[in-house]
Amino acid sequence: MTMFHFLNCAILTFGPHFVYYSATPLSEYDTLGTSIKTAIVYLVTALVKLVCLATFLKVSDSENFDPYQELLKASIGFVDVAGLYFALTQLTHRNISQNHKFQAVGLGWAFADSVLHRLAPLWVGARGLEFTWEYVLQGLEANANLVLCISLAALGSLMWLRKNKPKTLIPIIYLCAGIVATMPSITSYLRRGMGWKLPEVVGFQLLASLVIAFISWQLFAACQRPSF
Amino acid sequence: MLSSVIALCLVVLACVELGDAATAVDVYRLIQYDLAGAPFGSRVANLNHHAVSSLSASNADLSRTVVIIPIADLDVSSIEDYIGRKQPLGGLLFLLPRILNSGNRENKQDADQSEQEIKRDKLVLLERLLLHSNIPYPVYFAYEDEHIKAVLDDVKRNDAIGQPATATTGGYKLVISTSEARKVSSPSITNIQGWLPGLKLDGDSNQIPTIAIVASYDTFGAAPALSVGSDSNGSGVVALLEIARLFSILYSNPKTRGRYNLLFGLTSGGPYNYNGTQKWLRSLDQRLRESIDYAICLNSIGSLDNELWLHVSKPPENAYIKQIFKDFSDIAGELRVKVGLKHKKINISNPRVAWEHEQFSRLRVTAATLSGLSSPSEFLENFGSLSDSRQFVSETAILRGVKLVAESLARHIYGHEGKNIQIFAENSSLAVNPSYIASWLSLLSRTPRVAPFLPKTDPFIGALRKELAEHTAEVSVQHENLDGIFTFYDSTKATLNIYQVASVTFDLLLLLVLGSYLIVLFSFLVITTRGLDDLISLFRRPPSRKVKTT
Known part of the structure; x- marks a missing residue:
């Protein structure tokens, strides 16, 4: 019974990644290598991030929201962006189009994130006899994270790879990328500063990810047009 | 190398004891002893069953449920009847009034004396019954507290509706995992x-x-x-x-x-x-x-x-x-x-x-x-x-x-x-x-x-x-x-874990919802990235291939 629940939660957490890969043209162009490379970059980035956090951050005993600490955390969060930049620009990819490249990178990034952050708690927690909604919510969070990662990768590819984009859109692209990159800090603020419960936070994340996905899709389309 | 480290971590985590119960309560087992070879008391120590609130819950399979009975609501004759008929039962958990707990000192002395007397009489009767019967299932005692009261209220509400336990309506599983009772060697x-x-x-x-x-x-x-x-x-x-x-x-x-x-x-x-x-x-x-x-x-x-x-x-x-x-x-x-x-x-x-x-x-x-x-x-x-x-x-x-x-x-x-x-x-x-x-x-x-x-x-x-x-x-x-006609068995004390569990139906339903979600997602992605025709052809292609191979 509990194994059943674990499987359910695992499907919710990791299923969308596989569905995304097989449903979109990514599978036809064999971009698995790119995704795996990105996942490795993610691991290295996570390690660097951990070292930074351990070096600069005080261990807070209280659950309170400390603005200074959170600012520091947010700036360390930009290590992620650096990692993504590396994955997008420095990795040698077999000649796949920019369109597919950012999707593969975002997918690999989100999958590595899910495995690293969610698999172990899921394995330990969801197999217990006690039933909680927590792991279902965590699975939904993973879905939102997937959308956010792909959006960020899309915005990143617009920023760093595309040269001839409309000048008016540049500030909007940077703004959006900034918002997406600070998303972890925003949710942390909602949870601890505002005292939101987990279901509310996850709902917000889902909504935010959908909005941002829509915006970045529009931006991407707008940048695509003049090149044709 | 990293992946092997992660794998190692996972193995370690899998071995970690799953002790995240909603409530853990100290429980005390009914004595188990043999008198000149004849078995008396509760003969089993392990417990892993769903909870119900009364012996007369008709829709539940009593051989797989634990009945929780507060001493205040106890009807000794019904228990006597049940034990006498030797019907199967998953287990019994008696909740003792908190006033009996000698460990806690802030008891109100002005508790209603006559009511206490009635409870004492009941306890004496119950004890006489339990001591002199051979009970083939676990019987435990616990002191009432807020947690267990909340659980009992939930269980009672469910029993009143007559619904089987699900996650949303609060099914509870009581688990006591101890080693089987062993004989006390030469008391x-x-x-x-x-x-x-x-x-x-x-x-x-x-x-x-x-x-x-x-x-x-x-x-x-x-x-x-x-x-x-x-x-x-x-x-x-x-x-x-x-x-x-x-x-x-x-x-x-x-x-x-x-x-x-x-x-x-x-x-x-x-x-x-x-x-x-x-x-x-x-x-x-x-x-x-x-x-x-x-x-x-x-x-x-x-x-x-x-x-x-x-x-x-x-x-x-x-x-x-x-x-x-x-x-x-x-x-x-x-x-x-x-x-x-x-x-x-x-x-x-x-x-x-x-x-x-x-x-x-x-x-x-x-x-x-x-x-x-x-x-x-x-x-x-x-x-x-x-x-x-x-x-x-x-x-x-x-x-x-x-x-x-x-x-x-x-x-x-x-x-x-x-x-x-x-x-x-x-x-x-x-x-x-x-x-x-x-x-x-x-x-x-x-x-x-x-x-x-x-x-x-x-x-x-x-x-x-x-x-x-x-x-x-x-x-x-x-x-x-001690002279030889008595044999005693240990494991007199244990910890009861109370878990709120989901039913199989709920898990099946969740699987169904998740499966349809993934299918919808798949179709949506195919349609937006490749077009509707691709999706349709995805389902048509396999038979056409078969035709070719034959």
Whole structure:
């Protein structure tokens, strides 16, 4: 019974990644290598991030929201962006189009994130006899994270790879990328500063990810047009 | 390399104990014992079943459910009926009222007395039933608290609706995982004896007489880990210690040392026909045993009724008995307590020993039991039952009992019979000490003392020995084996984990929802990135391929 629940939660957490890969043209162009490379970059980035956090951050005993600490955390969060930049620009990819490249990178990034952050708690927690909604919510969070990662990768590819984009859109692209990159800090603020419960936070994340996905899709389309 | 590290972490995490229960409660198992080979008590320790709130829940499969019954709602006859019909059951969990918990002190003293009495009667009946039946499923006791009450309310609500347990309606699973109960190998009983020698005049070759004061200290009850026996026989033990303390003061000065030896005996094995007393007496030196003038056994003197009984086995016309009874009733009159005399002949051929003094009488030693009980209890009963807790024992009653015994002993020893002299008067240096009584009583009320589960080296036995050593000149400890017709089983205490669980139907439903979500997602992605035709062709292609290959 509990194994059943674990499987359910695992499907919710990791299923969308596989569905995304097989449903979109990514599978036809064999971009698995790119995704795996990105996942490795993610691991290295996570390690660097951990070292930074351990070096600069005080261990807070209280659950309170400390603005200074959170600012520091947010700036360390930009290590992620650096990692993504590396994955997008420095990795040698077999000649796949920019369109597919950012999707593969975002997918690999989100999958590595899910495995690293969610698999172990899921394995330990969801197999217990006690039933909680927590792991279902965590699975939904993973879905939102997937959308956010792909959006960020899309915005990143617009920023760093595309040269001839409309000048008016540049500030909007940077703004959006900034918002997406600070998303972890925003949710942390909602949870601890505002005292939101987990279901509310996850709902917000889902909504935010959908909005941002829509915006970045529009931006991407707008940048695509003049090149044709 | 990293992936191997992650794999290692996962393996470690998988081995971590899953102890994240919503609630963990201390529970105490019903005793499990064999009496001359016949099994009694709860025969199983492990528990892993869903909870229901009453035995009459018709829609549940009772052989796979645990019934939670608070003592307040208990109907003993229905349980008796159920056990009598030998129907299968997953388990029983009785919730004891919190007032019985001797560990918590902030009880309201003004609790409705009559209501408490009803509960006590029920508990006594329940205990008698459980002790003497063979129950093939686990039976546990727990104290009520907020968590378990909340769980019970939820369970009751579900039972009322008649719905099976699901995650959203709050199904609960009770899990107790302990090792199966094992036999306690060679249960031992420990007797502690203290000796306070009297004054022997020079040139007096005759042995001076001895007076023995005896109390049995061990207990027996439905739940061994809860069997504290504040009244039976904690009160007797406390009284004995206080009497020893008082006489040690008198005997420390040669001027006030009496011409009697005092022998104090804390005996074990009381519930088992005073097995320990018998063995202790047999092991005593023959001359010492013959020098015993009389013995006073103290038993259950802590309840606040103005009536005490002197139980004897010799006829009341006997000169010694007359003397003892007169001593007691004189002082009782001064203390405004009634002391009655009860005579019960002993039957040597019957192994049943109802009072401790009967073991003395069997060896032709004059003895009497001072008790608050007017008639002997049944075998194994009234030795620290569940309801025998600190709340129902009065310090004043023990104080009075101590005074009664000590004063009558002193008058006998110093030859002041019939005179109205208070030796242990209040506010004198020989006054009975209420705080001493209170502190020992609270220690006894916290310590379960069922002999087979009380090893020889138990700190409690050490404490009794040390206390007696402080007040007497000579202390000896005697270890004996309990006579062989009893076999006891361990695992008297465990932790109950209460989990809120989801039903299989719920998990299936969740799987269905998730599956359709993934399918919708897949279709959506295919349509947006490749177009609707691609999606349709995805489903058409395989048959066309088959056609080609054939």
